[in-house]
Amino acid sequence: MFNVLDFFSDALEKGHMSHSYLISGSEDLVMAKTIASKILCRQEHTGCGSCSSCLKLASNNHPDLMVIEPDGASIKNAQVEEFQSFIFIRPFESQHKVVIIKEAHLMTERAQNRILKVLEEPPEYAIFIFLTCHMESMLETVLSRCQVISSEAKCAFETSLEVLEKTVELVNGIATRDPGRVLEFGSYFKQEKAQVTTLLSSLMSILRDVMIFRETNNYQLISRENLTILNYKDHLYKWTSQISRKKAIALITLIEEVDQRLKSNMNFDLTVDKLLFKCIEREA
Numbered sequence: 001m002f003n004v005l006d007f008f009s010d011a012l013e014k015g016h017m018s019h020s021y022l023i024s025g026s027e028d029l030v031m032a033k034t035i036a037s038k039i040l041c042r043q044e045h046t047g048c049g050s051c052s053s054c055l056k057l058a059s060n061n062h063p064d065l066m067v068i069e070p071d072g073a074s075i076k077n078a079q080v081e082e083f084q085s086f087i088f089i090r091p092f093e094s095q096h097k098v099v100i101i102k103e104a105h106l107m108t109e110r111a112q113n114r115i116l117k118v119l120e121e122p123p124e125y126a127i128f129i130f131l132t133c134h135m136e137s138m139l140e141t142v143l144s145r146c147q148v149i150s151s152e153a154k155c156a157f158e159t160s161l162e163v164l165e166k167t168v169e170l171v172n173g174i175a176t177r178d179p180g181r182v183l184e185f186g187s188y189f190k191q192e193k194a195q196v197t198t199l200l201s202s203l204m205s206i207l208r209d210v211m212i213f214r215e216t217n218n219y220q221l222i223s224r225e226n227l228t229i230l231n232y233k234d235h236l237y238k239w240t241s242q243i244s245r246k247k248a249i250a251l252i253t254l255i256e257e258v259d260q261r262l263k264s265n266m267n268f269d270l271t272v273d274k275l276l277f278k279c280i281e282r283e284a
């Protein structure tokens, strides 16, 4: 599988860096900062974590790194002006200066044209990293100046759809009290730790829908977001007869507890397993 970080490590090692990169399909600022830490690191671009550059970066205090994020709904001209005064001053700490532009598609056309001017004749030490999930909204002229890297990481929207589908699978397992189907989520959770909180909140939302729908038989009262799930009304109708009120309440209570524990970094595996066993537990 293509790995963006490996790509940059390799390019740095071989000294084959371009001035501007566009990472499509990701808005992952942590990843972009990790790339920046390698570019700026004074220990052979390893991102050693202990040189003066890495330390400054870790404390969000690096004079040669600038991160631009949308101010409200767009990246405004004033932000690009600030960037211009940053980029034309030579680096202080490292050999390079790095500019990360998150949600780059939110640059106004005017802002993009201003950045284009710099991309056309960048200072030799400058490296730009654009992050976007909507390459189609960027000016062709800007794109043509970038090396485009497609990331495996998914954008928030795609992830949430995928998580909703996963949640439906889990609810089906709970509804049919199918141990195989439910317990396999143990390994899913352990692999996709970042998704667990999102999945738990959609699970909670679906269980609430089950309870509300049973009481009211009214589709108007259920979650609009859940309605984007394929055949959700049919699912809900079926789940209402399969998942008792008592079970739904017990699970909702437990999910809240699990969520708290996960936030306080309590034993992850144990916490998840406890929840999954509760999902298939027979009712007294």
Ligand SMILES: [Zn+2]
Pocket (backbone or CB within 6 Å): 040, 041, 042, 043, 046, 047, 048, 049, 050, 051, 052, 053, 054
């Ligand atoms: Zn370092």
